Amino acid sequence: MAIVSIATALMLAACGGTGAGGGAATSAGATGSAAAADTLVGVAMPTQTSERWIADGNAVKEGLEKAGYKVDLQYANDDIPTQTQQIDAMITAGAKLLIIAAIDGTALTSQLETAASKGIKVIAYDRLIRDSENVDFYVSFDNYKVGVAQATALLYGLGVTDKDGKATGTATKGQKVELFAGSLDDNNAHFFWNGAIDTLKPYITDGTIVVGSGQDTIEQAATLRWLQETAQKRMEDLLTSTYGGKGTGLKGVLSPYDGISRGIITALQGVGMGPSIKEGLPVVTGQDAEIASVKLIADGVQQSTIFKDTRKLAAQAVTAAQDFLAGKTPEPNNTTDYDNGKKVVPSYLLEVDTVYADTIQAMLIDSGYWTADEVKSGVAK
Known part of the structure; x- marks a missing residue:
């Protein structure tokens, strides 16, 4: 897939949803430090059977690595036990933050409890993780x-x-x-x-x-x-x-x-x-x-x-991750609608577009999403 530079996408996300007290540009300046280079971020994606999730995973990984972090990107092939094991392994390996697109939004309570006990922040990526107080932020579309x-x-x-x-x-x-x-x-x-x-x-x-x-x-x-x-x-x-x-x-x-x-x-x-x-x-x-x-x-x-321009979603996830890892709180644009059964999770929502045959050129080709x-x-x- 022809994807524009993640740096460009980060700038787009920063314009709409920077973290409190900083944002993408400020955080990016700090992430070149040795501390960032020693920081591991775990990224758990649901499957490689969908082009969409492959693109998401690669874009999040690229953005985090450009910001100076080490990244453990895992796909679980739509198998819930595999995803729970992957997240357990990320925690054991010393991940400081987790970005999770859950297969089953109700199946990660134990993993999130362990993460919270170790001070690991959790960003739910596009799919809200349910029935846990230990979801710190949610990035998705409306x-x-x-x-x-x-x-x-x-x-x-x-x-x-x-x-x-x-x-x-x-x-x-x-x-x-x-x-x-x-x-x-x-x-x-x-x-x-x-x-x-x-x-x-x-x-x-x-x-x-x-x-x-x-x-x-x-x-x-x-x-x-x-x-x-x-x-x-x-x-x-x-x-x-x-x-x-x-x-x-x-x-x-x-x-x-x-x-x-x-x-x-x-x-x-x-x-x-x-x-x-x-x-x-x-x-x-x-x-x-x-x-x-x-x-x-x-x-x-x-x-x-x-x-759903996943380049912008990935960039928003990276922006939120940078804020958390810098000790800041990401700035949500929705604090009312995403109740996961235990708490209303602060969220950042992006807009979407409808593509018809006569808008493929403008929306997908001209934007560099597909050639x-x-x-x-x-x-x-």
Whole structure:
């Protein structure tokens, strides 16, 4: 993936969310010291099966190393015991700070208790860690707004609203849709779902759209571990049980993540729908701007994706880490919404964008996130 310099991203993050009493520029000046060079930071990421998490891990590691720290970056391949063991090992190795993107947001209580007993600060990265008082800071995107954006994209694709969510007043009534959610053990999945459902509810209530299967709760729509294969199997089952095996009448599918989207699209095309939206494929949303899905959007197959610029998220995590390691407190921009069951975790939230075929150039290529060749091939280089 073509990624701009982490130093540039750090400057962007510093403009929006510097730590109290300092910020990225001030902290960076101190991190060239011998003390910083002897400081180990543990970075725990959930999996390498998603391009997104590989990019996050590499960007966080690069930013921390440029700031002068030693970094232990580990991926757990979506296995909870592996992640807990990796975090235990980081603590044993003397890490002074942990940045954790949890597989299961409820499974790390013991590790965080140990970290707190040793004075190790913990930054939850994009996925809120639940049921622990020992989460010191949270960096993420505004995940409720992600859900709103996904639902708005779906409604736009169905002609119910414009791109900004304003009702057109000319939409066909009774359009059938299906809903997919993320993994229930990921706190973000609930924010995505709530934002989407709050946005869709008025149009479900007035009959503009109808959930054909009747599966309209997050428990029914959930996709364990966000797996593409799991989503494909559920979509295949829905096509058989509700749409006569051919998808007759299905107009759109709310998908919270690009991997899930590709599973859904495979199932839809497998029964002869499409192959593109112009040729009758239902509108399918997404998230994370994964290159395989960006190509599908460019080709008119997937309708949209939510772009979460992970370069800025990684830079914000580095900024918060620098503040903690300098004895300062990072400055949050949200202190009310992210209750993990034990405390409201001070958070820094970044904004997101919706990518359609006509905005790939401006949002993804011109910004250096992907190159034109990558978009054309669907493969990261």
